Amino acid sequence: MRARGVTKTFASGRQEVWALRGVDLDVRAGEFLALVGPSGSGKTTLLNLIGALDVPTAGELLVLGRPIAALSKHERAHLRLQSLGFVFQAYNLVPVLTARENVEFVLELQGAGLDRRARAQEVLAELGLADLTDRRINELSGGQQQRVAVARAVAARPAIVLADEPTANLDGENAETLMHLMRDLRDRHGMTFIFSTHDPRVVAHAVRIVTLVDGRVARDERTGGEPPHTILPAATVQAVGA
Amino acid sequence: MVSTRYAARSVGRNLRRTVLSIVGVAIGCLLALFMESLNRGRGELFARAGSASGLGHVRVVPAGWRGRRDPRLRLADWRADLAAAQAMSGVASVTARARAQVLLAVGTHVVPVELTGVQPDIEPRTFRYVQTIGRGRYLRADDGGALVAGRAIADRLSADLDDEIVATTVGPGGEIQSALFRLVGIVSTGSDDTDLAVCQVVLEDLQRLTGFAGAGEVSIVLNDYREIDRVRARLAGSVAAADEVMTLSELAPDIEGHFKQDAAMTRFVSGIILLIVLLGVASAQLAAVLERRREFAVLAALGMNGPRMVWLIVQEALMLGGGGAVLAVAAGVPLVWKLARSGLDFSRYLGGTYAFQGVLFDPVIYGDFGWWIVVYVSAVAMGATILASLYPAWYAARTDPAVALRVAQ
Numbered sequence A: 001m002r003a004r005g006v007t008k009t010f011a012s013g014r015q016e017v018w019a020l021r022g023v024d025l026d027v028r029a030g031e032f033l034a035l036v037g038p039s040g041s042g043k044t045t046l047l048n049l050i051g052a053l054d055v056p057t058a059g060e061l062l063v064l065g066r067p068i069a070a071l072s073k074h075e076r077a078h079l080r081l082q083s084l085g086f087v088f089q090a091y092n093l094v095p096v097l098t099a100r101e102n103v104e105f106v107l108e109l110q111g112a113g114l115d116r117r118a119r120a121q122e123v124l125a126e127l128g129l130a131d132l133t134d135r136r137i138n139e140l141s142g143g144q145q146q147r148v149a150v151a152r153a154v155a156a157r158p159a160i161v162l163a164d165e166p167t168a169n170l171d172g173e174n175a176e177t178l179m180h181l182m183r184d185l186r187d188r189h190g191m192t193f194i195f196s197t198h199d200p201r202v203v204a205h206a207v208r209i210v211t212l213v214d215g216r217v218a219r220d221e222r223t224g225g226e227p228p229h230t231i232l233p234a235a236t237v238q239a240v241g242a
Numbered sequence B: 001m002v003s004t005r006y007a008a009r010s011v012g013r014n015l016r017r018t019v020l021s022i023v024g025v026a027i028g029c030l031l032a033l034f035m036e037s038l039n040r041g042r043g044e045l046f047a048r049a050g051s052a053s054g055l056g057h058v059r060v061v062p063a064g065w066r067g068r069r070d071p072r073l074r075l076a077d078w079r080a081d082l083a084a085a086q087a088m089s090g091v092a093s094v095t096a097r098a099r100a101q102v103l104l105a106v107g108t109h110v111v112p113v114e115l116t117g118v119q120p121d122i123e124p125r126t127f128r129y130v131q132t133i134g135r136g137r138y139l140r141a142d143d144g145g146a147l148v149a150g151r152a153i154a155d156r157l158s159a160d161l162d163d164e165i166v167a168t169t170v171g172p173g174g175e176i177q178s179a180l181f182r183l184v185g186i187v188s189t190g191s192d193d194t195d196l197a198v199c200q201v202v203l204e205d206l207q208r209l210t211g212f213a214g215a216g217e218v219s220i221v222l223n224d225y226r227e228i229d230r231v232r233a234r235l236a237g238s239v240a241a242a243d244e245v246m247t248l249s250e251l252a253p254d255i256e257g258h259f260k261q262d263a264a265m266t267r268f269v270s271g272i273i274l275l276i277v278l279l280g281v282a283s284a285q286l287a288a289v290l291e292r293r294r295e296f297a298v299l300a301a302l303g304m305n306g307p308r309m310v311w312l313i314v315q316e317a318l319m320l321g322g323g324g325a326v327l328a329v330a331a332g333v334p335l336v337w338k339l340a341r342s343g344l345d346f347s348r349y350l351g352g353t354y355a356f357q358g359v360l361f362d363p364v365i366y367g368d369f370g371w372w373i374v375v376y377v378s379a380v381a382m383g384a385t386i387l388a389s390l391y392p393a394w395y396a397a398r399t400d401p402a403v404a405l406r407v408a409q
């Protein structure tokens, strides 16, 4: 993924709101990247652009080699379906379907063959949900639901998984588990993970931390090697938590 | 398919709304079905009246009669036409008649009538009114000089049974011709209008009175009125070359038109009812879609495209429609069965019998019962719900994931 001078404005009444003011960013395959920054700094907006949910107002944005601004609505939907995975803050699963059906549904949309049921089962097992596959969503805890959401996002083996504050509704323990699982998936399948967060415990798992302030990249740092429990300097955590 | 399971469970999600929608669809279908059954029954009523009134289901007429309806025209070869009609399959009865404009006189009372010469042994089977003889008796085959008239005619003539009546008409060369008849029977149909159309003598007497040989029509009643067009087509090839075959609708175009107009009216009312049901279902479905706005936003974000979204909603509509159809068929089959067996008696609203253009109609209309009920109800229920779902489906398909996710969060 490659962004150059990406700008996004919204018309809010007669006013123009600048959500992004020229973002330059390169993300290579297999990265595990946290987007941090104060509220309103443009994290969700940037994720929506990378996720082809929206198009930039100006600048160049290539995702998997495709120029997002030039794609039609239909082409963007196709790109999302085939190559991108999403995890949302509030789990956003289909409540009338079971855990497995939620995962299977996305595979069905993709046009996967008859092995989709087995594949859904396998992915859920990978996320430690083997025993809960036939449960309805409302019979699952928040942490379990978010793991199903991750299963749904990765089932089709997308190149990039985007997660907007995936742990915001989870307690510390569940957040830890989720981050471990996401790291695991990335290590095993080489998917790229880009997630936004306010949570210092989550940031601690990131391999690369990009800080947005006022719609610009204010800081871009790597946490050195890739131990899963890198301890960040206190200053960073403070800045992020603010 | 998960998507079908998804649609089914979504329909089950708000059970109360779903049940109300299904009941609404079922009631709409049931009303439309009831009217459609009666509409189809009208054709049968018309055919029944036609077979009883002497019009016949099919009739052989002389060339040129169709336009002028001149009673003095005669068939080219009435015996050949009669034989051809009798040889036809599916024919219940066949009779020949001749007609003439005649003045009847008793003392100082004079009444103009259309006098019909008939074959007395067959006539009551094709002209049921003469079965209801009020006083006296009907004609016999060897009944030279006997006349049967409707009550309204007898009253105007102040004639009673066994009175002598003078009949006067114009012969082929313009000469005035008369004959003397004896009133042997008085027919009461219950309608003055229809009574005035009943005035009969045996065919040979009419030939003698008018000086015109032969017959003016061969009237045919079928076992099954739905065979009318088939019999007409086949008969047209076997009657005398100069003669022509007409159907009931052609013989009584005004009545046919009247029935068609009635049918169009009831279909229009059915259409309005279904439109109301459709709007109800559309609003219920739209409410369901609005409730799930966030769900659709998520699905759109995952890459579910517009057509798939539309298909999901249409599937849900099909389930509502299917439920409505099952309910409507379950309730409609016994209802229409009853309507077909016992009929709908509208004599109360008409105050007795109903005559139109000299044709007496039974005040009972029978609904039509058949397999078409299932096809009709399914088509109407599915059609209405699919139409109703189009706007909600379009609305769901239009969900912009970026906006909807933000708004909902």
Ligand SMILES: Nc1ncnc2c1ncn2[C@@H]1O[C@H](COP(=O)(O)OP(=O)(O)OP(=O)(O)O)[C@@H](O)[C@H]1O
Residues within 6 Å of the ligand: A010, A011, A012, A017, A018, A019, A037, A038, A039, A040, A041, A042, A043, A044, A045, A046, B403, B406
């Ligand atoms: N659809 C929109 N219409 C108008 N303004 C918008 C729209 N989307 C975003 N904005 C504005 O753009 C700016 C960036 O918003 P964004 O949601 O990207 O921030 P964020 O970093 O995700 O914040 P948070 O941490 O609170 O989730 C904000 O000022 C927001 O009000």
Ligand SMILES: [Mg+2]
Residues within 6 Å of the ligand: A043, A044, A045, A164
């Ligand atoms: Mg945000």
